[in-house]
Amino acid sequence: MVLAEDLAKQQRSISVAEFFEKNKHLLGFDSPTRGIITTIKEAVDNALDACEEAEVLPDIFVGVKKVDAEVYRITVEDNGPGIVPENVPLVFGKLLYGSRFHQIRQSRGQQGIGISAAVLYAQLTTGTPALVTSRTGSKARAHRFELMIRTETNEPEVVSHEEIDWDRMHGTRIEIQFKSSLAAKKRLVDYLRLTAIVNPHARITADIDGEVTTFERVSSEVPPCPKSILPHPHGIEFGALKRIAAASTGTVEEFLVGSFSRVGKKTADEMIALAKLKPSRKVNKLESDELKRLLDAMQAVKVPAPPAQQCLSPIGEDLICRGLEKEIQLDFIKARTRPSTVHGGHSFIIEAAIGYGGRIPAEGNAQIFRFANRVPLLYQQGACAITNCVSQVNWKGYGLSQQGLPMGPALIMVHVASTNVPFTSESKDAVASIPEIEREVVLVLQELGRELKSYLSRRDKKKQQDDRARAICSIIPEIAAKVSEIVELPLVDTSPIEGKIMRKVVAKKRTNNGQVHIDVNNYTAREVTFVLYNLSRDAAADADPRPDFVDDIDGEYNKVWRCTLGAGAAWQVAYTGAGDGSLDLRGMEDGMKVVVDLDV
């Protein structure tokens, strides 16, 4: 009895701010190094969301500056619509304050925790307030706040507030100082690059301790802002149903039709009949067990999927490719956007891309880029359903080696866009394992795998053809020369072999004793007209026949000949020169020609 009373003295409510102060890792602030990335991520997410809502092309500045041995000042500035002065303290100084939590649509941030958690983290490590500047338009002046959070009550504390002049028309700037390190600088740059890839309409400029990088936009179209939709009857839980039912004044039927997406009168009646309720019953008068029956009926009746076009904003195949190609040099890229589907009443779309070759490192595992609602996922790759799906696919069948994950010079990008992305934790690092999502990811990767395979076999075929061309046009003539010498007979002519094997237009360049010879043989069955480009340091003044055109580019001469050759005919030119440089034959499809430079 006494003990219980003693204990009662200690029992009190905990503010959400206090809770997170003790559980920083839940929000991605587990280490000072990671703190920098999480803060920038939250601020950039907010900036991109705000710009999207205001339909402006995002222009975002990210700054990281060392102010003390261990203290860094993080600045993120955007050209979004700004925040009205009354709301600024709440947005930045109160956890769980936000505009998007109650909306059903695709957005980056949701709960309104992220940026205020960063403010909290700053005040924990350095005790300094966050500096927020915001302006809502040309008619208003900018407002500058110094903000802190009262952890015991989770309420903002305005340290100072003044109106100032700001050269930006509209936008928001936040500056936060906290203890950190730049150990994860590469990861930070990677994060910004990945963000630029999935937000091809954004320009992001980063100044990381004096090092400036700009990620230019590849698209000048603002993606349509996803509109929020009503909840889907399959995606609702008892608590939520009870809450909205209590707030509703109409009949059960009116309630079902008016508060849920994709529910018409017919569907509503079916649900009501199944729940054994009278359609005329007032919904706010329903008993708990009746509501339970209604919920079961809502889940049981077939309802079309939610209207995904409205509430989701996939990047699109073309922009994914352009975004990736801009940041990473690739030999092959293919992207797919799957049709929308549903998990637990929430719409989602899976997009994916596969890149190959170029600058991707050839050693080790393929690179995996994971995104959820246009936000890159940087941590816990191993715990993520996306990674799991990547290893489930049999990549050996698509021409990649594989040890769990695929290996070699490949990159795999997967984007999950959903009104509700199921994360494994609040730090939003990994997508939870949901069968509907996994199924879609595996399907899209298989689709892209087939594309990759067909690219690789085309490439191998081309390689084989080049190999053959080299053997026939360059080595066989040498064999012929040596063999003719051994048997003491006139040099055997190898052009019949060339013609028989190649059945193409063959252009050859070789240089002997300061004379450059270029031969073109038409081994095809029809007449061809070609343009021969020979770029080298040789002016070829004595060329016979004369080039039709010579272009002098900084000491390099691009010599161009135009010619029409009948089937089986040959053409040649010779001039005095050193012979290096390049040779190209145009005017016919790639498959018809073989260009061999015997000087290399």
Add this chain to the structure above:
Amino acid sequence: MSREEMDALAKERLVGIARGWYDQMRDGIVPFIRLPTRTKQNIAYDDATEVWKYGDKESTRSAATEKSAVHLLKMAYVIWFLKKQLVENRSSTLRELYYISEGWKKAKFAAQDESNLLIEDLEIIAEVQREAFHLRPEEDGASIFGPLRIRETTRRGVREMHCQEDVGEAGYPIPNNVDSLDFIEHDAKFVIAIETGGMYARLMENGFDEEYGAVLVHLKGQPARSTRRVLRKLNDSLGLPVVVFTDGDPWSYRIYASVAYGSIKSAHMSELLATPQAQFIGVQPSDISDYNLPSDKLTEQDVNALKAELTDPRFATDYWRNQIHLQLDMKMKSEQQAFASRGLDFVTKEYLPTRLSEMGVI
């Protein structure tokens, strides 16, 4: 066949290969060569000659890919070089050939293994041995000691010598080209091929050759081609039985197998190199226990080698199966010089005479 005839034949064969390619190219055919596949899977026992030869599997190498074309180009360069060497009556070692290719640009060899293999290919296609190309290996052959008079045609004239009276303690060194060697007369009853130099010297010191009319041939480990050819020739032309005396471990049994049955690498010349009548004298696994020889434990590799021999068709006889199983059971191996534990004379006075009479050689 005289030396001149041999040179003419080798040259004709080499030029013939080039002529084949010349004609192929003239007819618009991508030049190619055909060769038997040189792997363990393509080795077959030939009843007529009692040796292991290449089977029917052939592979075609056509200059249609860059790699194969370069291979043919290298072969053309080698043929060109060998022809020149034959015409000029010069000779070179396999290693020299490898270095000569330095100046051949695209036809340059990457390693000596490559040029050695290519020469073996040429031996197969031309159906003559590399000695006919005036090519010799750098390793010298082993040596002979015993009641035998030989004649060797050297660059500096014909030399005759007796392999006991005219040679030093090292014996008569076997030349690379066994074709230049003739046996004139002998007073021998059998040939004993010995793996190690120590045992060769022991038999010599103990006068084993004189007492039993034995020709001692030192194998120097895995025997060179010339050594195997001499054994074959001693067996063939003089009708002398050949016995092989090695250590008692799986690797030494393979030395015996290459003497008696031929090797995979040179299966195209098994008829010249292998001596099917050669018998294994020891050290047998049963000797290790019978004579209580000092021994070492079998290593893991030894055990694996023994197990591999159980599936090797060359060891598919009751004798070898019993001996190998016995050795696997006792897990021991002994060197031939382990007989010294019973006195320096034991091997020549007791062991070898007993074994030789068991085998019906003496």
